[in-house]
Amino acid sequence: ELKVEQNPLFLSMQEGKNYTIYCNYSTTSDRLYWYRQDPGKSLESLFVLLSNGAVKQEGRLMASLDTKARLSTLHITAAVHDLSATYFCAENNAGNNRKLIWGLGTSLAVNP
Amino acid sequence: DAGITQSPRHKVTETGTPVTLRCHQTENHRYMYWYRQDPGHGLRLIHYSYGVKDTDKGEVSDGYSVSRSKTEDFLLTLESATSSQTSVYFCAIRGGAGNTEAFFGQGTRLTVV
Numbered sequence: 001e002l003k004v005e006q007n008p009l010f011l012s013m014q015e016g017k018n019y020t021i022y023c024n025y026s027t028t029s030d031r032l033y034w035y036r037q038d039p040g041k042s043l044e045s046l047f048v049l050l051s052n053g054a055v056k057q058e059g060r061l062m063a064s065l066d067t068k069a070r071l072s073t074l075h076i077t078a079a080v081h082d083l084s085a086t087y088f089c090a091e092n093n094a095g096n097n098r099k100l101i102w103g104l105g106t107s108l109a110v111n112p
Numbered sequence: 113d114a115g116i117t118q119s120p121r122h123k124v125t126e127t128g129t130p131v132t133l134r135c136h137q138t139e140n141h142r143y144m145y146w147y148r149q150d151p152g153h154g155l156r157l158i159h160y161s162y163g164v165k166d167t168d169k170g171e172v173s174d175g176y177s178v179s180r181s182k183t184e185d186f187l188l189t190l191e192s193a194t195s196s197q198t199s200v201y202f203c204a205i206r207g208g209a210g211n212t213e214a215f216f217g218q219g220t221r222l223t224v225v
Contacts, residue, residue: 033213042202043155043216088154090214097209098143098162099170104154 002026004091006103014111016078021106023072023089030067031092033100034074036085043088047074079110115139118203118217125224131190133220135203137183143206144186145214146170146178148199155202161186162209193224 005024013019023032034047047056049065049072056063060083062075072089086107090100115138125131135144145160147170157170159178167178175197177189190197203217 042218043204045213045215048213092209098160098168099157100214102155104152 002093002095002101004089004101004103006087006089006106008106009104010107010109012109012111013076013079015080018078019076021074021076021087021089021108023074023091023103025070025072025089025091025101027070027091027094027101028067029092029094029097030065031097032065032072033090033092034063034072035088035090037088037105038085046087076108081110081112084108084110116203116205116215116217118201118220120220121218122221123223125193125222127194127224128192131193131222133188133201133203133222135186135188135217137186137205139205139207139215140183141205141207142183143209144180145204145206146176146186146188147202147204148172148197149202149219150199158188158201190222193222195224198222198224 003026007022032049035043036046037043047063052067054065060077065072086105088105090102093099093101117136119134146158147155156172158176161167161180179187201220204214206212206214
């Protein structure tokens with residue numbers, strides 16, 4: 001079964017702390033996407049990772065891709081309240097690249 | 113922002129009635145998708161389209177049908193709405209398969225009573 005597993009699914013952290021969200025996937029795809037969703041809103045693209053070793057950074061968020069380990073990470077540096085949201089990873093389905101396979105999302109709450 | 117519009121944004125309907133949701137894009141993207149989002153289930157693919165009149169089922173297609181007669185419009189129809197179809201529905205578009213990201217519409221909150 002093709003699946004994408006994110007962990008943790010829920011994360012409560014203090015402002016100023018660092019943390020990493022993990023995204024494990026099951027196929028041989030080398031395309032991985034990260035999205036952010038604020039409560040009651042739509043999904044917004046954060047990062048597109050297209051090759052092994054790819055690293056992208058935007059502000060306090062940094063995403064990386066290790067295709068050999070089938071693992072992507074989203075690292076949060078010095079968290080602030082504005083980062084509170086749900087973060088999804090999705091991989092391109094290597095067997096049918098028209099479709100994305102989604103993780104369940106990580107609900108992040110950053111507390112003062 | 114990607115030009116993608118869903119309508120209606122909110123709808124309440126009665127069990128057993130047909131409902132059609134519309135997704136309209138101005139990006140001329142080839143691929144269009146309908147997802148539903150429910151707590152604890154993440155995003156689940158209902159149907160998708162890879163061209164005009166070309167559609168395929170997703171993982172939760174039972175009770176849903178789609179049509180794409182023009183590049184810009186992708187319609188999702190609930191043939192006879194049930195309470196289990198109460199959900200938030202998202203449309204997404206992609207310019208190509210493989211290495212392109214998806215862009216999402218604002219969502220439609222559907223309540224079946």
